[in-house]
Structure formats: structure tokens, C-alpha cells
Amino acid sequence: MRRRGIVLLAIAAVTASTALSGCGGGSEDPAGRTTVTFWQQKFEDYQQAWFKKHVDAYNATQDKVKIDLQVVPADTWAQKLKAAQAAGKAPDIATTSYGNVAPGVAQGQFASLDELLPAEAFTDVKDNVKGFVTVNGKHYAYPMLVEPSTVLYYRTDLVTAAGLDPNSPPKTWADLVQWATKLTKGNVKGMTIASAGPDLGWSSWGLQYNACGRLPVNDDWSKSTATEPCFEKLLDFYKTLYSGGLIPKTPKVGYADGAPYGQGEVAMMAGGSWVIGQLKNDFKAMVPKTAVAAFPSFDGDATKTTATLGGWTLTVDAKSKGKQQAADFVKYLLAGDPALMADFFKTSGFSKYTVRTSVDQALASNPDATSDPFMKVISEKVVPFGRQEPAYPWDISLAFGTAIESAMKGKADVPTSLKTAAAAIDDVIKKQSLAGTAPK
Amino acid sequence: MTALDSRVAAPADPAPDGAPPHGRRRPARHGRDNRTAYLMIAPMVVLLAVFVMWPLVYSLYLSTFKISFYTEPEFVGLDFYQYVLESPRFWESIWVGLYYAVLTVPTGIVIALLLASFIKTLSRRAASYMKTTVYLPAVVSTVVASVLFVFMYQDDGVVNAMLGVLNHGPVNWLNDPSYALPAIAVPGIWLSFGVTTLILLAGLLDIPENYYESAQLDGAGFFQRLFRITIPLLKNVLLYLLVTGFTLAIQLFELPLIMTNGGPVDATMTPNLYIFASFRDLTPYATSFSLTASLMLFAVLGAISLVIFRLVNSDKAIDG
Known part of the structure; x- marks a missing residue:
């Protein structure tokens, strides 16, 4: 009887530890790959498809890190994120709006990316957007796009x-x-x-x-x-x-x-x-x-x-155990090959605006982008006068x-x-x- | 076999000579009975302790901190209790909850009493059909009902179409602060009156028919029978329906969440929805505030239940 109890206890302990390790950020899977969780807030359907395509591509090109993409609906985002933070299981990477960058930094929620990304990654970001992701001279998020409200x-x-x-x-x-x-x-x-x-x-x-x-x-x-x-x-x-x-x-x-x-x-x-x-x-x-x-x-x-210039960034959680791996993926997706983000803006029907000079250059040769009447009006008559979202x-x-x-x-x-x-x-x-x- | 059974069974074992029967064996048997009783209630006590008592005590402890998931929590004493008590939106939400309860509970009970009285007069087969029909809304998902009623309340929905037949312009049911809560109360009543009707019907069927026959022979009319026999004998059932109805109504959540999201201008912001909306803010302040507001709501609901118990004195039993 006593022996059976010990066996049951052992099974329970193993089950619990397996479950916990599976849920935690920056954990290793049985194949020795580090799993990095990435929560993407649910946007238009084409965005989910774009994220999935590039996450799959990243996972296929290397065998050290596995990005675990999870799409979270906007109306459940806040409570799900808070519950995960309370349980110490916040995602390693998350989509964060510009307005939430400074308040998150004030709470110590995000890792500084200056130590995790090469300096060139930020020199490519347009000057008027840099301020959106900078707090006290440090970058805490990598911008993806801007969109006038x-x-x-x-x-x-x-x-x-x-x-x-x-x-x-x-x-x-x-x-x-x-x-x-x-x-x-x-x-x-x-x-x-x-x-x-x-x-x-x-x-x-x-x-x-x-x-x-x-x-x-x-x-x-x-x-x-x-x-x-x-x-x-x-x-x-x-x-x-x-x-x-x-x-x-x-x-x-x-x-x-x-x-x-x-x-x-x-x-x-x-x-x-x-x-x-x-x-x-x-x-x-x-x-x-x-x-x-x-x-x-x-x-x-x-x-x-x-209009305010809203938009989205990717942030790395301050408590992540795989900060560098998470930042490497952010670099691949948002700060790497300009063709990747150019593909995103094309998929979006040019309804969102670039934050990197190199992506602008990649789009300059795309006749669809240069001839889009909507993009022309918004780029010339709205974006230049747009202001940053409040951080209060x-x-x-x-x-x-x-x-x-x-x-x-x-x-x-x-x-x-x-x-x-x-x-x-x-x-x-x-x-x-x-x-x-x-x-x- | 329960603890109660063992206590009831004890006197049925009289000692023939006045001496304590089985004097040496009784304490052992009592001990065994007690142990069985404690074992049987143990799962519930453990579950209550783990899932109710401990979280409650821990919540009280946590409410004295400004909670942050990334930095050390800051001890703030009873500050958040003061913030909740000073919050006009918290008190407004309590009033919204009470207003909703006043709109739905008495109305629901009156409708249910009328229906139950009607069903009681029907044949067995017709009563069975009516009971099923009346209970049907109770098994409809609140989410489905909310969406249905949102469509019905649209400018071009069925409710405004019916008003149009009567030459009345479309009413802005869900986006006008004066109409929004009554508009939500309608599906609220619809969803709950099935259960209320069945409970009242059970209560009505428990009242012996000869009371009514005697009263009729004495010349009592319908209202005299209603107020002198039916309602007094349903007092305990009505008390149960009032207490549970009020506490459930004040805690309403899904209907306003889906139909109005607490608007317009907080007109349908019930206490639970307000606490939920506060929690969704990502600041440490919001986390501690919503936790403390939940504890305060617990106290408010307890106080309201007490008031109802005081207003309607409960009788332990009335012999039927």
C-alpha cells in the first residue's frame, strides 16, 4: 500500500514537472531545441497567415530554436496575459502596441533590446518612430508598422x-x-x-x-x-x-x-x-x-x-529564459531581410506604413506600392502630421x-x-x- | 449513514435497567461514527479550504499590496479599500446591479407565479408540455440569447418593426442610457423564469387542496385565498427565490458584456463587469484595485442577503 502511494506520488511529480516545463518560456524540448513562445494578437486574417508562414520558415531553417506561435484574440488578450504573468508563464515574445511600451517599461515588463540586437537594427528605423519604442535612451521594442488611427x-x-x-x-x-x-x-x-x-x-x-x-x-x-x-x-x-x-x-x-x-x-x-x-x-x-x-x-x-500613429511592435519579456533566442527571431522577422516586411505591406494592401528606410527602398521598386492611390494620400497628407499615441x-x-x-x-x-x-x-x-x- | 442519522438513532436503544446501555462499547461506537462522519465531510471541507477559504484569505492578504508581476509588490495597507470606497464608478455599478435586480427579480417571480398557478390547473399531459416549454429558455446559452436579442433590438430589428406597426419610431434600445438596462432585463427575465416557475410550481403543489376547499366554503375570494393561503405558505420558497435571485442578478455578467459592453455611459456596467473591465487594464494599480473591488462586492452581496433575510422572516417549517 505504502509502496503504491510512493509510486503514485512519483507519477504525479513527473506529470507536474513535465506540464510546467512545457508551458514555461524559453524551455527546451526533447530534441534539445529551445522553445520560444510568441503570442500574436489576432488581427486581420491575412496577418495571421503571414506570421504563420514566416514562423514556419524560421523553424524550418534552423534546429536550435522552435518558435511556438499562439494567436490570442484581442478581447481576451489582457486577461490572458495577466494570468500568464501571474503564473510566471508570460510569452517570451508578444505583440505590443506603441501606447503600451512606456507603461510596460515602467513596470519592468520588457527586456532592453540594445543588448540583444545589433545597433544597425535600430539605425534602419525611421527617426520619427524611434521615439515610440525608446524609454530613457534604451530601446524596449522593435517596431513593425505604423497605421494612422x-x-x-x-x-x-x-x-x-x-x-x-x-x-x-x-x-x-x-x-x-x-x-x-x-x-x-x-x-x-x-x-x-x-x-x-x-x-x-x-x-x-x-x-x-x-x-x-x-x-x-x-x-x-x-x-x-x-x-x-x-x-x-x-x-x-x-x-x-x-x-x-x-x-x-x-x-x-x-x-x-x-x-x-x-x-x-x-x-x-x-x-x-x-x-x-x-x-x-x-x-x-x-x-x-x-x-x-x-x-x-x-x-x-x-x-x-x-490622427495618431498607432501600430505594433514585438517585445521580449523581461523574465524570459530565452531572451537572446527571442531577440534573434525578432531580428529575423522585423529587422532582417527588407523583402520580408515588404511582403507584409504588400499583403496588407498597403494599408499600413513602414518603419524602416530599407523597407521603403524595397517597396520603391514595387509599382503596386508607388501607384496605390490610398497609400499616396495617407503617406502624404496624414502620416506626416500624425502624433504618437499617449503613454498614460x-x-x-x-x-x-x-x-x-x-x-x-x-x-x-x-x-x-x-x-x-x-x-x-x-x-x-x-x-x-x-x-x-x-x-x- | 450520516452524523445526523447516528444522533437520531441513539435514543432508540433504551437501557432496560436505567444503566447506560453497553456502557463500555458506546464511546468506541461513537468514535467510529464520528470518524465516519468526518471522513465523509472531509472531501468537501478540503475542497472548500483549498478553493474557497485559502484563496479568500490570500486575497485579503494580497489586497494590502500594489501587485506587480515584475517588481517587488509594494505594501500599501488598506489604501485600495479606500480607493474602491471612493470610486464613483464602483458605487454606480452597485446601483446598476440593484436596479437590474429590482427590474428582473420581482417581475420574474410574478410571471412565474402566474404561470405556475396556470400549470397547476392543467391536466397531467398539458402540464407536462407546459413545464417543458417554460423550462426551455433555461437551457439556452446566455451568449446565444444575448446575440439574438442584440439583433432583435437593432434599428431594423423585430422589436422596432413591431413598434413601427404601432406608428412609433425606432427606439435606440441598446445605445440610449435610459433604455439599455431595461432592454437587457428582458432577456434576463426570459432566461431565468423557467427555473423560478418550476420551483414555485413545486411549492404550490405542496399546499394541501383542502385548505382552498375550506376557504371557499367560508366564502373566501381569489385574492383572499392568494394572500391568506398561497403566499404565506410559499413564504420560504419566495424567500429562497428572492435571496438567490437578487444575489445572482447583481452579479450579472454575460448579458451586458455581450450586448453593450457595459455602455452606453456605464448604464449597464454591473459590478462584475466593472471589476472585469478594471482587471483588463494592464497597470499594477488595476490588478490590486480589481482584487479589492471583488472583496468589497463580496461584502456588499452578503449585506444585501442579510437585509432580505431580515425583511422576510423565514419560518422553519409549516406543516402541510
Whole structure:
């Protein structure tokens, strides 16, 4: 009996240790290969295919490291990552947005890549993007792409039918409201834009910059500036679109999804540049009838920011046991042969923008890239004026997004909504001790 | 054989001469009985200790730290309790939970009581058919029900189409702060009234028919019979339904997560959804805050259950 118990205990111990070693980062498999876990947030289908293709290729070209690619849906990403971190099983490599780089560094979450990648890897990165992945002079992420958060898409056929000139898109917010009013007919709404607090929290960053030249927090993150009068016109703009019935009141999908435009439910759309890829892949018939333009500025000044430059990077976990192996893969995928990333941008339908000079050069010889009308407009009229995403905690963005939603849906008037947001932001600043912690 | 059985069985072994029966053997038998009883409850005690008590105690301990998975946790005492208590969004979420409970629990019980009374009057075959029909929503997945109702509430959905027949414009059911929670309450009631109906039907069938016959002979009308016989004799069942209904309703999660994601403007942000949304933020603050908010919700739910117990005094047993 006693002997049987000991045997059972031994089996349990072996099973547990096998299970644990299989789940941990930077572990070795029976063939002596180091397994590096790579969590990729789920994006458009073609991206999953692209990542898989190159992970398989990397695994096939060498026998020392095996990259274990796992695709994680966006809506379960945060809780899954936290649970993994709590259990000490965070992925060795993860997709991380620019906005999460600085907060992650503040928590000690990422390994510095300067010690793991050759210096040339970063000299190839464009100067305006380097700052997105640099904290206190060190690089903590390798950038993959940038994509402007807000671009105006419009249906040229409907615009012409409404007696408007498709070659002269709206320049001010007032023009846009006028266009939306004329284009709202029957079941087709004039346009679509975010209307839920969480979506507004991030998709309105560019328009916050446009309205006030700043976000609703002062430069050293010590005080909210949400009650500045310039933000009132931003809330009024959203309120006009919503209360005027110019946008769908019960949207079926979130801001990031361009399906309502692709399905012909709206004549115009505020959407990220990534929607171009969605249209080219899923709604091909809509592409010839679509034009893009920079999102209008409140006063018509096209040089003012209307979009933030969002995008994705790869980061290496600070606790990874295979940091060097993880960094080697990051180098292979993002910082190596420019043809690899050029292939990615081609697959994306040129809906995302390069971060490396050498990839630009690789694309310069590609006639598809140089002649793409969407890419030309966004590269010349949106990207140069785009700003970096804020690095402050999400609670601040959510508080401001909720203020816009509150004003849109009549929960409170514009000044009261902004006052509530300011109080919430000041509360976040106080409780999370943010004053003076803004990255420089 | 349980501990209770052994205690009940003991007096049935009288000593013929007044002396303790089997004086030397009884303690040994008691010991054996106790050991059996402890062994039988041991798995549950161990499971409770491992999966409930220890996590609860450890959570209380952890709530005194600002938790980081990469740096040393920082001891902050009771700071996070203060942060939760000061958080307007936490209290608003409690109110949303209570409002949802008020919308769904009494309505669900009234509908279920009416249905149960109706089923009681039916023939055996018709009652069996009705019971199956009424219980059907309870086996529908909440996720499926949520998606169905989202489609029904669209501008061009069936609900607004019916309103259109009555010459009323489309209502923005899920995106208007005043309508969103009542709109979610409808599938909430639909999903839960099947179980409530069956429980109430069981309670109704337990009330002896001769009570009603006597009351009728004395000239009692429908409402007198309802308020003097049915409801008093269903008191324990109603108490159970109220307590479990309120605590479950306040903890609502899936319906608002799928149908509105807590919006518009937090109008459907129930406490559990609020805690979940807080946890999804990647900062150490958010981790500790959501943990402490969960513990506070535990206290709030306990307090609400206590209030309900106080309001509706429970009777131990009423002889049928």
C-alpha cells in the first residue's frame, strides 16, 4: 500500500514537472531545441497567415530554436496575459502596441533590446518612430508598422449623386456635417464614427490633438486639462453627428471594423488606415467606388493633427529564459531581410506604413506600392502630421471617451461631461501617482 | 449513514435497567461514527479550504499590496479599500446591479407565479408540455440569447418593426442610457423564469387542496385565498427565490458584456463587469484595485442577503 502511494506520488511529480516545463518560456524540448513562445494578437486574417508562414520558415531553417506561435484574440488578450504573468508563464515574445511600451517599461515588463540586437537594427528605423519604442535612451521594442488611427473614407458614387464634388472632400468639421447631412438618405447614413466610450477613448486621440493641440492632461501628467474650452467643440462635433441622426445609432461593430462601410450601410467612414486592407480583401467591389482623404480639421488647417500613429511592435519579456533566442527571431522577422516586411505591406494592401528606410527602398521598386492611390494620400497628407499615441494609463483615455459619449447620448451636457472627465482624470493621477512620470 | 442519522438513532436503544446501555462499547461506537462522519465531510471541507477559504484569505492578504508581476509588490495597507470606497464608478455599478435586480427579480417571480398557478390547473399531459416549454429558455446559452436579442433590438430589428406597426419610431434600445438596462432585463427575465416557475410550481403543489376547499366554503375570494393561503405558505420558497435571485442578478455578467459592453455611459456596467473591465487594464494599480473591488462586492452581496433575510422572516417549517 505504502509502496503504491510512493509510486503514485512519483507519477504525479513527473506529470507536474513535465506540464510546467512545457508551458514555461524559453524551455527546451526533447530534441534539445529551445522553445520560444510568441503570442500574436489576432488581427486581420491575412496577418495571421503571414506570421504563420514566416514562423514556419524560421523553424524550418534552423534546429536550435522552435518558435511556438499562439494567436490570442484581442478581447481576451489582457486577461490572458495577466494570468500568464501571474503564473510566471508570460510569452517570451508578444505583440505590443506603441501606447503600451512606456507603461510596460515602467513596470519592468520588457527586456532592453540594445543588448540583444545589433545597433544597425535600430539605425534602419525611421527617426520619427524611434521615439515610440525608446524609454530613457534604451530601446524596449522593435517596431513593425505604423497605421494612422483616423482617415476619411467616402463613396464617390453617392457623393456625386448627392451633388457634391468627390475631388474636393470636406476640409472642416462643418463641411463634414454638411456632407453627412446630404448623404443621409433612406437606410444609408451619412457616415460612421466611434460612438461607444471605449472606442472613443482611443479613436478620438487625433481629434483631441486637432481641437486643442494637446490631450486632456498637462505635459507632466500632474493635472487634467479636460475642461479647457477647446475640448467643448470636439464634444459638440460628435454630438451633432449623433443627435442629428447622421451616424448609425446602434452600430453593429466597433470603430476598428469597416464592415458597415463595406456593406454599403454608410456613405462615409472615419476609420483607421487598416480598413483599406479589409476593403481590398473582403469588399473588393467597394474599392473602385472609394476615395480616402485626411480627416477634416476643425478649422480647415490640413497641417493640424487629426490622427495618431498607432501600430505594433514585438517585445521580449523581461523574465524570459530565452531572451537572446527571442531577440534573434525578432531580428529575423522585423529587422532582417527588407523583402520580408515588404511582403507584409504588400499583403496588407498597403494599408499600413513602414518603419524602416530599407523597407521603403524595397517597396520603391514595387509599382503596386508607388501607384496605390490610398497609400499616396495617407503617406502624404496624414502620416506626416500624425502624433504618437499617449503613454498614460488607459483609465485617462476612457474617462475622456466616456465624456464624449455622455455628451453625444444626452446623459449630461458638454461642460458637465468634461467636468466629470476632469475629475476622473485627476483621480487617476492622484491614485496612480502619475504626476511627473510622463516619459520624456 | 450520516452524523445526523447516528444522533437520531441513539435514543432508540433504551437501557432496560436505567444503566447506560453497553456502557463500555458506546464511546468506541461513537468514535467510529464520528470518524465516519468526518471522513465523509472531509472531501468537501478540503475542497472548500483549498478553493474557497485559502484563496479568500490570500486575497485579503494580497489586497494590502500594489501587485506587480515584475517588481517587488509594494505594501500599501488598506489604501485600495479606500480607493474602491471612493470610486464613483464602483458605487454606480452597485446601483446598476440593484436596479437590474429590482427590474428582473420581482417581475420574474410574478410571471412565474402566474404561470405556475396556470400549470397547476392543467391536466397531467398539458402540464407536462407546459413545464417543458417554460423550462426551455433555461437551457439556452446566455451568449446565444444575448446575440439574438442584440439583433432583435437593432434599428431594423423585430422589436422596432413591431413598434413601427404601432406608428412609433425606432427606439435606440441598446445605445440610449435610459433604455439599455431595461432592454437587457428582458432577456434576463426570459432566461431565468423557467427555473423560478418550476420551483414555485413545486411549492404550490405542496399546499394541501383542502385548505382552498375550506376557504371557499367560508366564502373566501381569489385574492383572499392568494394572500391568506398561497403566499404565506410559499413564504420560504419566495424567500429562497428572492435571496438567490437578487444575489445572482447583481452579479450579472454575460448579458451586458455581450450586448453593450457595459455602455452606453456605464448604464449597464454591473459590478462584475466593472471589476472585469478594471482587471483588463494592464497597470499594477488595476490588478490590486480589481482584487479589492471583488472583496468589497463580496461584502456588499452578503449585506444585501442579510437585509432580505431580515425583511422576510423565514419560518422553519409549516406543516402541510
